[in-house]
Amino acid sequence: MAGSTTKTVFEIFQTMDYGPSNSTFSTAQSWLELQDASLGLFVEGKFAHPAGRQTRSLTDSTGRTVCSLMCAVEEDVSGSVSSAAKGLKGWSELSCHQRAQPLLRLAGALQRHSQCVSELCELSQSPCSPAALVRLAQYYAGWAQLRDTLIPDWIPRGVVAVVGSEDCSLYSLWLKILPALAVGNTVVVVPGMPTAPPSLLLAQLFGEAGLPVGVLNVITGSDVSLGAKVAQNPNMAYMTFTGNKQDAEALCRQTAGWGVPVSVSLSLDSVCPYIIFESADIDSAVDGVMETVFKKRRECQWALYVQESVLKSVVARLKLRLAGMKSIPLQSEAHRALVDTAVQEAERQGATIIQPCPPPTSGTLYPPTLLCGVAPSCQAVVCPAPGPILPLLTFRGPGEGVTLGNHSSHGHAASIWTEDLTLALETTKSLSVGSVWVNSLSVSDPSLSLSGRKNSGNCTDGGREGLYQFLRPSSSFPLPRSSPCALDYGAFGAAAAKASVPEGFDSSSIPRSYSHLVAGRSCKADSGCSRAVLSPEGAVLAHCPDGGRKDVRNAVEAAIKAQPSWMKKSPSARAQSLYSLAGLLVQKRQPLVTSIQTQTGLTLEEANQEVDLSISRLYEWAARCDKDMCGVPLLPQSGSALSISEPVGVLGVVLPDSKSLLPLVSLLGAAVAMGNAVVMVPSEKYPLPALEFIQILQSSDLPGGVVSIISGGRDQLTQALANHSVIQAVWYWGSKKGCQFLQHTCASPLKRLWLHCEGDEQKAGEGGLWSLPQPSLMEEMWRQAVVWKSVWIPTA
Structure with a gap:
């Protein structure tokens, strides 16, 4: 028709406005009125x-x-x-x-x-x-x-x-x-x-x-x-x-x-990486950013990582999408002050600020803000302010992108965008997070298990695995209930090692000197100190190193180097290493039987039984290596999901006095079979069987650093394990004071704790518990050694 104008769909959408809200909240108000607006x-x-x-x-x-x-x-x-x-x-x-x-x-x-x-x-x-x-x-x-x-x-x-x-x-x-x-x-x-x-x-x-x-x-x-x-x-x-x-x-x-x-x-409080590779559908990836990051209320904070080759394309699309956005209300003026500080600091450090409009001079409204070119150490990346702020960093290759994604001290979730399936799966495997969304984000379903990593939590929620935090094996013992001890947390385990004083000896029986195992090598304590190991009759049997904080530090450094490659070995390769270790234990059984009998006072029959059970336990863990319980959850929506068990990382294990060898082998097998590295503290009372076991470990094909054994004062070594930021979990058998110290100290940095107050368990017969063929006890050890990752892959 002459004189008529035809608008494009884009122009129509640009002129459309929101309709009136229909949210009267009448139903909720009626329920509140029934309670007189005062909830009890x-x-x-x-x-x-x-x-x-x-x-x-x-x-x-x-x-x-x-x-x-x-x-x-x-x-x-x-x-x-x-x-x-x-x-x-x-x-x-x-x-x-x-x-x-x-x-x-x-x-x-x-x-x-x-x-x-x-x-x-x-x-x-x-x-x-x-x-x-x-x-x-x-x-x-x-x-x-x-x-x-x-x-x-x-x-x-x-x-x-x-x-x-x-x-x-x-x-x-x-x-x-x-x-x-x-x-x-x-x-x-x-x-x-x-x-x-x-x-x-x-x-x-x-x-x-x-x-x-x-x-x-x-x-x-x-x-x-x-x-x-x-x-x-x-x-x-x-x-x-x-x-x-x-x-x-x-x-x-x-x-x-x-x-x-x-x-x-x-x-x-988690900072989650949002990674866009050059092989991604850029428009979909940018849509995801706009839908998730710039929301009034969001579950977590995001940091955007973009491959350099597509940086200009991503930034141009983000600028276009941001141009039509309005300011977003913050929760309080205090949050507004934090946002202002974060943006100003990023700008001082050279970041480019992209906003649809200047921020209001006051109030709780703030425009969506993109911070381009920030450094990984910038506060806006490490600990973003609670507002509509998105830091953007670049990377050159996939490996660098994964490294930046793992740079955060959090490990809640990640979103990765790529059309390359191989790259998606490899990145998913390498990211240290509990949930990965491929070409999607914020997908949730109760059937998906989510384990918080690092400072994002120490338990698993969702799925079958999330049930176990509310259950315990019928054969286990809960922590005893009592009031806290009067404990100086700063002084716990802080006593310095004391050098031994020569007191003379019987020339017919010279005590043997033992060594630690650190990085696959036998070594003395860093302090040079040792302590006497006594028989049940009080005679000096041997001298063992008196380890401390520096020994734990050296062991953890070795574990950091060894654990990634050990984790990447196939389950069958790890199984073969444990089968080999069990075979060496069979060959060296007699020295261990003698060591157990001499130090603990057990009968020859009891010592033989403990070694035989230790051999059997190693064979069992070797058999479990490739019998993992991963799965494919069935979801009520389109798409595929994977539930994958992964090693926790570096574990600290403080062993009980109730048995001298069997707990060491049981817990070492559980940790190593799942791909962890472990720093073990043997029984302070009966350390010799564990130190004898070092010779077997050195003869095995376990990589140096995967297992370290450090003897010494239990409290001193517990304190060192608890305060090391790299150790992700501590398994502890010891005193009530030790349990209390770990609960207090391991709140920051956050660690997974598996605590046992040994005195009360021994009264209930815990010493014999290690010897019982309890499937639930073995499963509990296995579950303490793994964390769970859920992977969501949309198919439509």
Whole structure:
């Protein structure tokens, strides 16, 4: 038609504006009105409003009050834990089918009340899809049905505390609550303020779904210290935390010495690499950046790594996409100050700042910001400010890209973009993170296991593997419950080694001098000091090195060099090395039998039995090397996923006194079979069999540095292992003070802990436990030696 103008689709979209919001929150407001806008505690299967409690006001995104939340006191903590303890016996003794039914009915209730759940999450500024919660409930209902069939010989821990920080998401909180309930524990939940209202609503729906009274309790408070008060209750068996690093460190230190294992998941503070290779679909990769990085609320921070050959193309597309964006609201003016500081520092260091508009002079709004050309050491990369900031770094080749991706002290997740499948799989294998999204990002499903690496957590959530943090082998012993010791953490293990003083000797029996094993070589202690090893009658049998911090440092340096190549060996090659080691042990069995008998006072028959069991244990670990339990999870969406077990890295192991050789061989086999390197501290009381075993290790084909054995004072060496930043996990058999020290110290840098208070275990017969053919005990050793990586590959 004459005079008419035809607009392009692009022009139409440019002129379109958002329609009016339909979010009236009427359903959520109606539920809150039923509670008089004052939410109490959920204890004994119903809401409770004890008198005389302080309250906190929760506000929405506009600053209006949503509701008030009650601050629990000691009496409320005691009541909620007592309720959970009373409900434990009945809940754990139900059949698997009976435990599965409330979870299935919860899924149905969430579907019926999805509007209320969704609105309440939005009001509370803790958005979560009801569909994701339904999937979560259905998935763990299935595991509740199958626990006894697929996970035999494991029992629930008991009363479990699930604690969240103020900024954790509702989904991550319930990713811990539901599996804990599914396997037979009862739970006390301590949510942060934004997740408290929807958690209380879900607890009500759970009660209406038929969950027995006392099985789930929710208490709210002023800060995360309420979680520490819950842990101090004598009925508490285990605590798990999700949220930020600062609160996690405080919680770990406040609970140290109470005998409660604590695990943490720290996705919120993690810096995740977003890697774009030259073989990527650049438009899709940039779309992913815009959809994920510049969001008002995001689970983790991102750093963008771009291959140099496509840098101009990526930056040009990002500039084009950023040009039409508006400023994004921050949570507070304090966050605004952090963002301003980060951008100014990056600019001083030579970064190019790309923004769609200048930042407002004041307020909490800030434009999406791209920081081009920053250095890996820049604060915006190492610890980004909580805002819409994306640092961009370049790399030349794939190897450099992986190195930069692993540069962070975090290991939560990574997103890689490439059309080259071989490059994608090789990069996935090389990145030290718990989850890898190939040509996609932020894909989540409860069937995918996620292990936090480095400072991103010390436990596994999701999938079958996430169930085991809430279970223990029926033959194992939990940590004893008691009050913390009066312990000077700075002085623990700080005593200097003392040089031995000549006291004369019997010329007919000259004591032998032993050496350490470090980097595959026998050596003396760095201090030059040694200590006398006594027989049961008090006679000097030998002198062994008195190791310390420098010996541990040398052993870890050797382990860092040896572990990557040992990990990359095929499982069958590692199996052959362990078979060979077992064969050498057979050849050298008689000196070990004599050493065990002489030092420990065991009979010849008992010493022979221990060596025979050690040989058998090595053969068993060799056989398990290539019997890994990786899998392909079945997902309710298009795409393929892999669940891969990987070695933890460098382990520190402090061995018990209850047996002198068998624990060493059992734990060494578990660690080495899975591709780890290990620094072992033999029994302080009976070190000679372990030092005799060094000759066998030197004759084996294990690479130097994969296994180091350092004798000396247990406390001194424990302190050195705990404070070394490279060691990712510590397995400890020792004193209550040692357990308390490790719980306090290994909160930063974060380490995986496997703690055993040996005195109490020996009273219960733990010494004989090593000798029993317990499949669940062997599986627990194996699970302590691995972490899990989930890989998501879209197919459509």
